[in-house]
Amino acid sequence: MGQVAAGNPGGCGFLGEHVVRMLLQREPRLCELRIFDLHLGPWLDELKTGPVRVTAIQGDVTQAHEVAAAVAGTHVVIHTAGLVDVFGKASPETIHEVNVQGWPSVTCCGSPWTWGRKHMPSSTFGMGRRKKLQLGHSPPPHLLPSPGTQNVIEACVQTGTQFLVYTSSMEVVGPNVKGHPFYRGNEDTPYEAVHRHPYPCSKALAERLVLEANGRKVRGGLPLVTCALRPTGIYGEGHQIMRDFYHQGLRLGGRLFRAIPASVEHGRVYVGNVAWMHVLVARELEQRAALMGGQVYFCYDKSPYKSYEDFNMEFLRPCGLRLVGTRPLLPYWLLVFLAALNALLQWLLRPLLLYAPLLNPYTLAVANTTFTVSTNKAQRHFGYEPLFSWEDSRTRTIRWVQGVESSSQ
Numbered sequence: 001m002g003q004v005a006a007g008n009p010g011g012c013g014f015l016g017e018h019v020v021r022m023l024l025q026r027e028p029r030l031c032e033l034r035i036f037d038l039h040l041g042p043w044l045d046e047l048k049t050g051p052v053r054v055t056a057i058q059g060d061v062t063q064a065h066e067v068a069a070a071v072a073g074t075h076v077v078i079h080t081a082g083l084v085d086v087f088g089k090a091s092p093e094t095i096h097e098v099n100v101q102g103w104p105s106v107t108c109c110g111s112p113w114t115w116g117r118k119h120m121p122s123s124t125f126g127m128g129r130r131k132k133l134q135l136g137h138s139p140p141p142h143l144l145p146s147p148g149t150q151n152v153i154e155a156c157v158q159t160g161t162q163f164l165v166y167t168s169s170m171e172v173v174g175p176n177v178k179g180h181p182f183y184r185g186n187e188d189t190p191y192e193a194v195h196r197h198p199y200p201c202s203k204a205l206a207e208r209l210v211l212e213a214n215g216r217k218v219r220g221g222l223p224l225v226t227c228a229l230r231p232t233g234i235y236g237e238g239h240q241i242m243r244d245f246y247h248q249g250l251r252l253g254g255r256l257f258r259a260i261p262a263s264v265e266h267g268r269v270y271v272g273n274v275a276w277m278h279v280l281v282a283r284e285l286e287q288r289a290a291l292m293g294g295q296v297y298f299c300y301d302k303s304p305y306k307s308y309e310d311f312n313m314e315f316l317r318p319c320g321l322r323l324v325g326t327r328p329l330l331p332y333w334l335l336v337f338l339a340a341l342n343a344l345l346q347w348l349l350r351p352l353l354l355y356a357p358l359l360n361p362y363t364l365a366v367a368n369t370t371f372t373v374s375t376n377k378a379q380r381h382f383g384y385e386p387l388f389s390w391e392d393s394r395t396r397t398i399r400w401v402q403g404v405e406s407s408s409q
């Protein structure tokens with residue numbers, strides 16, 4: 001293949017910005033890059049002076065015509081756009097609309113529209129089986145709200161873009177509602193993936209749409225080649241939740257209080273390595289279409305296995321914070337109670353204000369369930385090796401947190 005034009009819906013987000021910078025630094029054949037996002041960042045201006053033609057397009061993935069216009073003429077689309085909301089800021093309907101598709105062509109084990117509350121997709125991963133989506137009846141066209149990931153797929157098909165890389169998530173697999181641990185598992189590890197929260201539900205559905213689109217004929221007759229990357233919890237420069245923990249620690253006099261047992265391992269991966277995996281997949285999909293098409297890959301690197309809080313302290317301790325307690329300060333039942341109380345307050349206050357604290361039943365369950373991956377599938381399939389060592393990732397993240405500190409003073 002000669003020169004490459006790439007499209008990146010979601011290119012202004014935390015991960016998207018790293019993907020954009022990585023493409024520009026590490027993809028010599030790139031001649032044009034279209035960054036498509038609801039909110040364009042001011043940092044885009046500095047990219048426009050380089051040899052690659054960079055076009056920033058403000059647009060909405062739920063608007064089919066906007067997506068199609070942005071995708072037309074590209075070789076590869078890296079779809080990192082999404083509504084990452086586990087705090088109840090957006091409605092389940094909005095999360096579904098942005099992350100998956102419009103009402104109601106997908107149903108999950110029940111009637112459409114109830115998915116966000118009662119019926120979640122439930123499937124078993126790692127059994128070599130992928131269940132078909134259950135397709136419901138289509139509504140009259142005037143009732144169709146616009147879909148997100150489905151629009152990206154249709155745009156590729158209609159405009160003839162042959163390669164689609166989708167940013168999925170570990171959340172597609174788990175932790176599940178039963179709190180089963182996933183201990184150093186890989187892409188083939190059996191695990192009962194049962195979701196009840198709109199975010200993992202939407203990611204699971206969107207991933208299936210993307211994988212099932214593999215092999216569809218795009219304009220011109222060639223087959224669409226798709227694959228999905230599943231990062232665990234991403235950290236690094238630009239990580240909003242890390243910033244929140246840092247500020248919370250400052251407010252508490254330089255202390256954070258342990259809430260989760262140190263024995264609960266949580267998978268984390270450095271944003272630079274996640275971006276690098278996306279670039280490699282985009283590069284290799286053409287040559288290795290038969291092997292990689294329709295596949296999922298966990299995103300991994302050499303980041304150590306630790307609890308969520310202990311891992312964060314790798315960056316926050318050098319910035320002057322300390323984690324109080326070798327064991328959780330509050331009993332678990334009290335955390336469960338507080339999480340439920342937060343959920344109730346969110347619901348009660350909704351007509352007046354948006355109350356969306358970090359602690360809710362879902363975030364507590366995720367933080368309190370071991371979920372770590374150990375795999376080399378990406379290395380075997382397309383030669384992935386982490387670009388950043390753990391030491392490098394750590395240093396870069398610490399420097400960024402220190403920058404957050406000085407910029408907020």
Ligand SMILES: NC(=O)C1=CN([C@@H]2O[C@H](COP(=O)(O)OP(=O)(O)OC[C@H]3O[C@@H](n4cnc5c(N)ncnc54)[C@H](O)[C@@H]3O)[C@@H](O)[C@H]2O)C=CC1
Binds near residue numbers: 013037038060062
């Ligand atoms: N942050 C994490 O730890 C993980 C994130 N992911 C996935 O990675 C992807 C990127 O996540 P982050 O960078 O963390 O989130 P982010 O919120 O920083 O970035 C998402 C981007 O998508 C854009 N976007 C949202 N709605 C849009 C719409 N309707 N039209 C166009 N653009 C829209 C946002 O403006 C934002 O720039 C998401 O798909 C997320 O599900 C997966 C695993 C872990």
Ligand SMILES: CC(C)CCC[C@@H](C)[C@H]1CC[C@H]2[C@@H]3[C@H](O)CC4=CC(=O)CC[C@]4(C)[C@H]3CC[C@]12C
Binds near residue numbers: 084168366
């Ligand atoms: C105060 C609590 C006890 C601790 C709160 C921590 C939580 C806010 C976070 C713990 C685990 C995080 C999630 C995890 O890293 C997996 C994710 C993958 C994604 O695709 C999106 C983000 C997230 C759901 C991430 C969100 C924050 C946590 C729940």
